[in-house]
Amino acid sequence: MDPSAPADFLLSVEGLTVSFDGFKAVNDLSFYVDENEIRVIIGPNGAGKTTVLDLICGRTRPTEGSIRFKGQELTGMREHEIVHAGVGRKFQNPSIYEDLTVFENLELSFPRGRNVFGALFFRRDAEVRDRVEEVAEMIFLKDHLDTEAAILSHGQKQWLEIGMLLIQSPKLLMLDEPVAGMSIAERVKTAELLNTIIRNQSVIVIEHDMKFVEDIAHRVTVLHQGKVLSEGTMDRVKHDPKVVEVYLGH
Numbered sequence: 001m002d003p004s005a006p007a008d009f010l011l012s013v014e015g016l017t018v019s020f021d022g023f024k025a026v027n028d029l030s031f032y033v034d035e036n037e038i039r040v041i042i043g044p045n046g047a048g049k050t051t052v053l054d055l056i057c058g059r060t061r062p063t064e065g066s067i068r069f070k071g072q073e074l075t076g077m078r079e080h081e082i083v084h085a086g087v088g089r090k091f092q093n094p095s096i097y098e099d100l101t102v103f104e105n106l107e108l109s110f111p112r113g114r115n116v117f118g119a120l121f122f123r124r125d126a127e128v129r130d131r132v133e134e135v136a137e138m139i140f141l142k143d144h145l146d147t148e149a150a151i152l153s154h155g156q157k158q159w160l161e162i163g164m165l166l167i168q169s170p171k172l173l174m175l176d177e178p179v180a181g182m183s184i185a186e187r188v189k190t191a192e193l194l195n196t197i198i199r200n201q202s203v204i205v206i207e208h209d210m211k212f213v214e215d216i217a218h219r220v221t222v223l224h225q226g227k228v229l230s231e232g233t234m235d236r237v238k239h240d241p242k243v244v245e246v247y248l249g250h
């Protein structure tokens with residue numbers, strides 16, 4: 001780790017590189033995420049955004065570099081170990097159980113319910129119920145606990161999946177385009193949800209919707225060709241001539 005870098009970041013990514021057949025999709029990338037921060041990663045198609053999340057959650061192995069989370073090196077750890085360390089990742093398409101209720105989906109994700117059978121048959125004790133209700137309230141589904149997931153709206157399904165991550169209390173939540181396909185009202189509520197989450201956690205969001213980025217981002221990291229092109233507040237980044245040239249000016 002760079003000795004000059006402050007040590008108290010939640011996540012420190014340094015010199016991260018991954019080559020696919022010689023092509024560096026992520027190229028000597030460094031960035032740092034604070035506790036209680038909403039960081040948004042933007043950049044043109046193919047900039048390496050999804051690959052960065054894949055590297056952090058252990059889905060892809062880096063060729064070089066370091067990913068330190070709460071002081072622990074994540075590179076070399078398996079995906080489930082990284083989840084256990086406190087990193088939750090939501091993909092673009094919800095992977096909820098459509099034929100189960102909202103309650104059952106959340107209950108299944110409670111750390112004690114390791115598999116479908118375990119989750120469905122263990123006693124719904126007060127601790128689980130309280131936690132499910134707490135998370136359901138955060139994700140605006142408290143009144144839908146007995147609703148089958150299949151009949152939820154697209155936005156509600158996205159929230160449910162976020163809830164399934166939240167119930168595991170990750171310290172860092174990574175979301176890939178969480179508001180894609182959502183109505184304006186759902187986007188506003190999603191921004192509200194993210195602001196509730198970061199009271200105790202940090203969030204990294206990949207997003208293409210610039211209005212939503214303006215609404216939620218504490219800081220924005222602009223990726224281009226696997227490197228950081230610009231970083232800072234949305235206001236600073238959107239006036240950066242380099243960003244205007246390669247991205248926002250298109």
Ligand SMILES: Nc1ncnc2c1ncn2[C@@H]1O[C@H](COP(=O)(O)OP(=O)(O)OP(=O)(O)O)[C@@H](O)[C@H]1O
Nearest residue numbers: 020021024025043044045046047048049050051052
């Ligand atoms: N497993 C892989 N093998 C080979 N090339 C890959 C692999 N994964 C990603 N790439 C390439 O790496 C580059 C970065 O892809 P990535 O999906 O991370 O970009 P992105 O910024 O998320 O783009 P988008 O906004 O289109 O989702 C692309 O050129 C992509 O084709």
